[in-house]
Amino acid sequence: MxxxxxxxxxxxxxxxxxxxxxxxxxxxxxxxxxxxxxxxxxxxxxxxxxxxxxxxxxxxxxxxxxxxxxxxxxxxxxxxxxxxxxxxxxxxxxxxxxxxxxxxxxxxxxxxxxxxxxxxRYNPALQNLRSRLEAGELGDIYQVVTRRQGPFPARIADVGVVKDLATHDIDLTAWVTQQPFTSVAARTALKSGREHEDLVAVVGQLADGTVTSHLVNWLSPMKERVTIVTGEKGAFVADTLTADLTFHANGTIPTTWGSLAEFRGVSEGDVVRYAIAKPEPLxxxxxxxxxxxxxxxxxxVTMRQGLRTVAVAEAVLDSAATGRTVEID
Missing domain, CATH: 3.40.50.720 (NAD(P)-binding Rossmann-like Domain)
Structure with a gap:
């Protein structure tokens, strides 16, 4: 052939x-x-x-x-x-x-x-995370938090941080949880003198009630690409810069130090960083x-799925412009 x-x-x-x-x-x-x-x-x-x-x-x-x-x-x-x-x-x-x-x-x-x-979607840490969530290793999912921060990239001129960077977080959050966004509330800032926003903070909700939070900017001197999924049995932390996936389990050993137990709520358990194959995502x-x-x-990633991500990004910008929570059809 x-x-x-x-x-x-x-x-x-x-x-x-x-x-x-x-x-x-x-x-x-x-x-x-x-x-x-x-x-x-x-x-x-x-x-x-x-x-x-x-x-x-x-x-x-x-x-x-x-x-x-x-x-x-x-x-x-x-x-x-x-x-x-x-x-x-x-x-x-x-x-x-x-x-x-x-x-x-x-x-x-x-x-x-x-x-x-x-x-x-092709980052090894997120692919492994999705498989583990699908297998029920975290139990019920409560929250997804992403942080995507770094210096301004000279390659971007025609869109702001929401449609450039935040679309990564919108897509990966819906994909790893297999749940669509149903609402977003956001705030943006323009600090670098460009016509488009260079910082956004978003709180969202998925169809199953999972709460999400996304901090994205082009204003940080350090580069950070982190996804944290917290649930019934603990929390997964995926670092997509290094393609590392770590699991922080809820503890099974009681904390006998009274004041510490009160402060921490759930107790700390084992921490595992998984050894996973790391092919280049591209x-x-x-x-x-x-x-x-x-x-x-x-x-x-189908164009129909890509359309959904653009719609959520537009809802984020709408929320930031109007100061209200935007429901997503």
Whole structure:
């Protein structure tokens, strides 16, 4: 069987990593790359740098990785759908729910594989966490807390921290718990002189009543990527920078020191850090999408799921703008 012919549009900070992985992917040949701004990181190799998505389509690609700014996702995605080309689009799926809906419907109506690059789903720590939650190792889930903080990335210009970074936390929270968001209440801040927000704090609720909390900003000198799931039997802590997963169990030994027992509530139990395989999430994401294009059973982030994440992100911004809790249909 001939290799799949892959294209890539967008050769910026993320595009360079996609190019590296696509070149090393079994069963795939990277045959066309495009970026109207050229090739700043020198990743095109012996391929000419094309100027438009139409040029990539003309090269006869089976599927395309879309790594252009969010504002162009709809235009590029609809062109690929019209041409019958499968597409993996960087997150968020689109700039708003209307555009995201049009993209999802365009790919679904043509029977094409359309997916969104919510890469945290492929982080080994979160994949292991989801499996453990599904197996009931935590019992009832009470709360999900995420912290995603770090310095401002120069690559972002067209959206704020909610649609860029917080969409990771929205998607991963709904995915690991297998529960959709039903409401959010948020506050944002603009501290760096840009037109978009650079800090957000969100309190949410999932369909099963689980309470969530998300702190996301581009204002911290340290980089933090942490997900904490607290439940009936203890708490899981996933660090997606190191792909480590740790379990803090509720204790079974009574605390006899009276004042300490009063203060702590549940007692401390064993702490376990799991030894798990740690493949590169970006490679896993590309392998999964390749398999989906080949017709295999593959757990891609569908455009319909990506649309849901955009809708929750818009609800977060609406809440911040109005100062009220927003219910999510």
């Amino acid at each position: 001939a290799n799949l012919r892959a294209g890539l549009i967008g050769l910026g900070m993320m595009g360079r990593h996609h190019a590296r992985v696509l070149r090393s992917l079994d069963g795939v040949d990277l045959v066309a790359v495009a970026d109207p701004g050229g090739d700043p990181h020198g990743v095109s190799g012996d391929l000419p740098v094309l100027s438009s998505i139409e040029d990539v389509i003309a090269a006869g690609v089976d599927y395309c990785m879309v790594a252009v700014p969010t504002a162009f996702h709809e235009q590029v995605g609809l062109a690929l759908a019209e041409a019958g080309v499968h597409a993996l689009v960087e997150k968020p799926l689109a700039a708003d729910t209307a555009a995201a809906t049009r993209l999802a419907e365009a790919f679904e109506s043509r029977g094409l594989v359309g997916a969104v690059g919510h890469i945290e 490679r896993t994401e590309h392998e999964t999408f390749r398999d989906a294009v080949l017709g295999h059973d593959a757990d891609v």
